[in-house]
Amino acid sequence: RRIPVGIEALRRKLSLKGEGAGVLIIARLQGRSRALVCERE
Numbered sequence: 001r002r003i004p005v006g007i008e009a010l011r012r013k014l015s016l017k018g019e020g021a022g023v024l025i026i027a028r029l030q031g032r033s034r035a036l037v038c039e040r041e
Contacts, residue, residue, distance in 0.1 A: 005026060025038065
């Protein structure tokens, strides 16, 4: 994993509300870290 992210620390920072499930995709694009927050259907 080349992105230095603490998963639990990131989860606390997001201030998530509710009980629904989601997916967080973190990737390096063009030399920068990017994140997508997705909801499953």
